[in-house]
Structure formats: structure tokens, C-alpha cells
Amino acid sequence: MNYKEVYQEWMEQLSGDDPLKEELVNLPKEEIEERFYKNLSFGTAGLRGKLGVGSNRMNRLMVGKATEGIARYIEEHGEEAKKRGVCIAHDPRHFSKEFARLVAEILAAHQIKVYTFPKMRPTPELAFMIRRLHAMSGINITASHNPKEYNGYKVYWEDGCQVSSQVAGAMTRKIDGVNVWKDILYSDFQEEVHKGMIQVLGEEYDEEYLDKVCGLAIHEGEELELAIPLVYTPLNGCGAKPFKKMLDRRGFKNYKIVPEQEEADPDFTTVGYPNPEDPKAFALSEKYGKEMGAELLMATDPDADRFAIEILGEDGNYHPLNGNQTGYLLVYYILEGRKAAGSLPKRGAMVKSIVTSTLSTAMAKAYGVEMFETLTGFKNISGKIPSLKEMGYDYLFGYEESVGYAACEDIRDKDGISAGMLVAEAAAYYKKQGKTLNQVLSEIYDRFGYYAEDEPNLILDGLEGSRRIGRMMAWIRENIPRKVAGKEVESVIDYLKGYEDLEPHNALRIFLEGGSWFAIRPSGTEPKIKFYFYARGNSRKEALELNKLVKEEVLSMICGVDERTIK
Numbered sequence: 001m002n003y004k005e006v007y008q009e010w011m012e013q014l015s016g017d018d019p020l021k022e023e024l025v026n027l028p029k030e031e032i033e034e035r036f037y038k039n040l041s042f043g044t045a046g047l048r049g050k051l052g053v054g055s056n057r058m059n060r061l062m063v064g065k066a067t068e069g070i071a072r073y074i075e076e077h078g079e080e081a082k083k084r085g086v087c088i089a090h091d092p093r094h095f096s097k098e099f100a101r102l103v104a105e106i107l108a109a110h111q112i113k114v115y116t117f118p119k120m121r122p123t124p125e126l127a128f129m130i131r132r133l134h135a136m137s138g139i140n141i142t143a144s145h146n147p148k149e150y151n152g153y154k155v156y157w158e159d160g161c162q163v164s165s166q167v168a169g170a171m172t173r174k175i176d177g178v179n180v181w182k183d184i185l186y187s188d189f190q191e192e193v194h195k196g197m198i199q200v201l202g203e204e205y206d207e208e209y210l211d212k213v214c215g216l217a218i219h220e221g222e223e224l225e226l227a228i229p230l231v232y233t234p235l236n237g238c239g240a241k242p243f244k245k246m247l248d249r250r251g252f253k254n255y256k257i258v259p260e261q262e263e264a265d266p267d268f269t270t271v272g273y274p275n276p277e278d279p280k281a282f283a284l285s286e287k288y289g290k291e292m293g294a295e296l297l298m299a300t301d302p303d304a305d306r307f308a309i310e311i312l313g314e315d316g317n318y319h320p321l322n323g324n325q326t327g328y329l330l331v332y333y334i335l336e337g338r339k340a341a342g343s344l345p346k347r348g349a350m351v352k353s354i355v356t357s358t359l360s361t362a363m364a365k366a367y368g369v370e371m372f373e374t375l376t377g378f379k380n381i382s383g384k385i386p387s388l389k390e391m392g393y394d395y396l397f398g399y400e401e402s403v404g405y406a407a408c409e410d411i412r413d414k415d416g417i418s419a420g421m422l423v424a425e426a427a428a429y430y431k432k433q434g435k436t437l438n439q440v441l442s443e444i445y446d447r448f449g450y451y452a453e454d455e456p457n458l459i460l461d462g463l464e465g466s467r468r469i470g471r472m473m474a475w476i477r478e479n480i481p482r483k484v485a486g487k488e489v490e491s492v493i494d495y496l497k498g499y500e501d502l503e504p505h506n507a508l509r510i511f512l513e514g515g516s517w518f519a520i521r522p523s524g525t526e527p528k529i530k531f532y533f534y535a536r537g538n539s540r541k542e543a544l545e546l547n548k549l550v551k552e553e554v555l556s557m558i559c560g561v562d563e564r565t566i567k
Contacts, residue, residue, distance in 0.1 A: 069175030085113025092264035124415035162379035237302030276308035
């Protein structure tokens with residue numbers, strides 16, 4: 001059916017007292033095509049989109065369609081899979097609680113065991129709980145760091161990782177066969193709890209997750225300056241309680257949680273865009289940091305899987321670190337700490353994405369640790385853990401530049417709580433030695449090479465935005481430059497064709513002489529085209545200047561091209 005036919009079907013099927021029908025009736029004509037030209041796509045990250053009526057929106061019908069398809073997929077795996085069940089969590093966004101309850105009711109109607117939480121929980125806790133409960137799958141209702149208008153549906157499989165492309169493809173085929181108007185089975189939540197088909201998990205499971213997080217400690221007690229002043233914000237998400245418990249367990253004595261952002265707020269009133277990558281998200285943290293003289297500001301996104309920091313500079317101001325720089329600190333702290341403790345394995349492994357800085361590769365090599373590269377996303381980074389174990393490697397750490405870090409092989413997704421613990425611990429450890437994180441970062445550059453990093457992106461919303469991103473990617477593939485900022489192009493990797501053992505992926509990576517490189521890819525979860533620039537120089541200043549030149553030339557080349565030439 002074309003979008004007009006789908007729109008008409010929704011008009012006919014929705015009852016007059018349905019809130020979705022009211023929204024549909026009042027929908028501006030110019031929005032109809034974008035809302036109905038396709039079904040909200042179920043990819044390797046599940047579903048994610050703006051809330052509202054339409055087949056290309058997050059609403060109870062599209063959530064129901066996805067869940068019915070996944071239930072059918074689990075049924076195909078037999079009775080044992082149904083008994084193992086599905087663990088469900090949700091974040092504080094609009095309709096997250098309602099969607100999570102709906103998911104539980106549909107799965108239970110298929111006689112699939114459901115584990116759920118009484119309230120919102122962090123994404124990494126769900127990832128941990130899947131393997132802890134020996135569940136077959138996991139589903140989290142969350143849109144991570146997206147604006148308040150969004151919600152999402154993230155799916156995991158029995159290994160505790162986000163579903164692989166193969167599993168997602170099989171689920172998609174089941175989902176595509178579901179008629180939202182007549183095929184979905186429903187049950188009553190309270191009745192299923194009474195029957196034992198739905199089990200609400202108690203606080204003891206939260207403690208098990210925190211045990212696992214705190215077990216990652218590298219230094220403790222007298223080695224740490226636990227009175228170091230810290231500020232943390234959960235950005236009105238679900239990180240406040242577990243992060244506070246973690247800090248208390250580790251003995252930190254002088255921290256403050258931003259009060260305006262401690263409780264859940266689906267509108268993110270005091271922050272706007274709840275992405276800790278955005279320095280504007282730290283405005284209130286900086287205010288409280290200056291009041292108490294904090295040396296480190298920390299933030300997690302609404303589902304507490306992403307983590308970012310600002311550090312106090314010598315000029316008395318707070319300076320945001322990008323995801324690569326925080327990654328450098330964590331990689332160095334883990335490697336140096338494990339080496340000092342004599343616990344660095346003979347065959348240690350770390351994992352990073354293809355668009356993450358190669359400085360960490362040099363760092364790992366210096367310690368005899370292998371750095372593996374995967375496609376973006378923690379379904380790939382954490383998904384590498386099983387094969388590493390088969391090859392005889394001991395997993396140490398995985399991360400990507402978009403402020404995602406995974407330090408525990410039993411928590412197979414990015415984890416802002418454990419990343420926060422390790423960064424706070426590192427700050428306390430180095431303070432005991434009379435050093436700041438800023439000084440340690442400078443030491444890393446001095447020792448392993450002078451790199452500069454920048455990751456700008458261009459937001460292009462809606463159907464036309466999607467088309468324009470496609471045109472940009474097509475144009476650069478057809479117009480690979482020979483030189484950029486005076487540096488020869490030495491090689492190109494087009495992941496769309498597949499590369500080594502990696503699946504095909506819409507990303508392009510261009511390497512320049514001297515160790516500099518840049519990459520371009522559309523986001524898989526947001527209406528963005530993303531750019532990644534990495535320059536290497538003989539000094540940090542030289543690297544920064546070169547990176548600026550490369551960025552300006554590439555962005556001008558791609559974004560400044562007359563649209564008529566790339567349509």
C-alpha cells in the first residue's frame with residue numbers, strides 16, 4: 001500500500017475515542033507522507049522514532065506489532081525458550097512505562113515468561129540481568145539520549161548483547177507478517193503476575209548488578225583520595241539511584257548530585273537535549289561544581305548507558321572531554337593499573353569501533369594487548385566478547401567515541417555506571433599522587449603520540465533529510481579527493497562493500513599520510529550524518545591545527561556542494 005492507503009486504513013480502524021485517532025484527525029496534511037510512507041524500521045538497534053500516530057512513529061500499535069513478531073520468533077525456538085523468557089526494562093520517557101507493560105502483556109499472552117522491574121532501570125542493568133536470569137531475550141523501552149519527542153525499543157538476545165543482524169533479520173520477517181489490527185494477542189498484567197507468568201524483580205537483583213560494577217575496582221582504600229570533590233548529573237534519567245549507591249559503596253565522601261536533574265523528568269526541562277556529549281548538558285553541573293570546587297563533573301544520559309565528563313582546567317574553568325579522550329583515560333588507567341597489579345593477561349584484548357581514535361590502539365600495543373575493531377554500536381563491540389573467548393583472549397575493555405564504555409564482560413552493553421566508577425576512581429587515584437586528569441591526559445599524548453579528535457554531525461530530519469544524507473554519501477563515494485589539507489590520500493575503506501570479517505555497513509574511512517584519517521557515516525538511530533576527524537602531529541597544537549583544516553575542507557566539500565549536483 002502507498003502512504004495514502006495506509007493513512008486511510010488507520011483512519012478507518014482507529015475508534016473515535018482513541019487518543020491516536022484524535023491526533024490523526026488533526027494531523028497537518030504536509031506530515032501525512034512522512035508519517036505513513038513506511039513502517040518504523042526494526043533494525044539491529046530495534047525501533048527508535050518520534051512519538052505519535054503513524055506507521056513511522058513510536059506508538060502502542062507499532063510497539064505491539066514488534067512484540068507480537070518477537071513473541072512468534074521466540075515460540076519457534078520451543079518450550080524451553082519460552083520458559084527462559086524475556087527481561088524487560090524501561091527509562092523515564094513519555095509512554096515508556098506503558099509500552100513496557102504492553103510488551104509484558106503480549107509476551108505473557110504467548111505463555112512466554114516475563115521478568116520486569118517495578119520502576120525504571122538503567123540499560124546496562126538489563127543487559128547484565130539477561131545472562132544472570134538465563135533469559136532468552138531482553139527488551140528495553142528507551143530512546144537513550146534522543147530528544148524528549150522520541151522513544152525506542154531496544155532488543156537483546158540470550159548472550160546479553162543487542163541482537164545481531166542475523167537475529168534482527170529473522171525477527172523483522174516475523175514482525176512484517178503481523179497485522180496490527182487483528183493479529184496481536186493481549187493479556188492482563190496483574191492476572192499474569194498472579195499466575196506467575198510475569199515476575200517483578202526485587203531490589204536484590206539491583207544489588208547483584210552493583211556488586212558486578214564495584215568488582216571492577218582497580219585501586220581502593222588508602223590508594224585513593226576519597227574526599228575529592230565531584231558533581232554528577234543523571235540528566236533527569238534513571239542513573240541517580242545506582243550511581244549514588246556506587247559512589248557510597250566505593251567510599252566517596254564529597255560529591256553532589258545536581259538536585260534539579262536528580263528526579264525523572266520525561267520533558268528534560270532543565271537540560272533540553274539530554275545528551276552528555278553536548279557540553280550544554282553540563283550547565284547546572286558547572287554551577288554546582290564551582291560552588292564546591294569540584295575537580296570532576298560526570299553525567300549519564302536518560303538510560304544511563306552513555307557517560308561523559310568535564311574536568312577542571314588550570315584556568316579555573318571546566319573543559320569537556322570528548323568520548324575519545326575519556327576513552328584514553330580509561331584505557332590507560334586499566335592497562336597501567338592491571339600491569340602494576342600483575343593482573344594483565346598474557347592475551348589481553350580491547351575492542352573499539354572503526355570510527356574511534358587509533359591512539360588507543362597504540363596504547364594497547366605498548367602493553368602487549370590486542371585492539372580489535374568492529375562496526376559501530378555495542379551489539380558489535382560487546383558482541384565480540386564470545387569470539388574473543390573462543391580465540392583464547394581475556395576481554396579488558398571496549399568503547400566507542402560516542403561516550404560509550406564497557407569494562408565488564410558480564411555487562412554486554414555500554415555502561416555509564418561502571419564507567420563513572422572507574423573515572424571517579426582514576427581521579428581519586430591520581431589526586432593521591434598529586435596529579436589531575438588533565439595532566440594525565442597530557443602524559444598520554446606525550447607518551448603515545450599527539451592526536452586531535454573532532455566528531456561533528458549534521459542533523460537532517462524527516463523524509464527529505466534522509467534522502468539528502470543518501471545523496472551526500474553517494475557523492476563522496478564518487479568524488480574521493482586525492483589530497484585533503486595538503487595531505488595525500490593513502491587509502492580508502494568503503495565498508496558498504498564489507499571489509500575483512502565485518503558485515504557491509506554504510507561508512508567510508510579515508511586515510512591520509514602521516515597517520516591522520518577521517519570517516520563519514522549516517523547514524524543508525526538518529527536523523528544525522530556523522531563525521532569523524534583524527535589528525536596526528538608532532539605536537540598537540542600541530543595536530544589540532546591540522547584537524548581543523550581537514551574538517552573545514554571536508555565539510556565544505558560535502559555540505560557545501562550545490563544540491564543539484566548530488567541529487
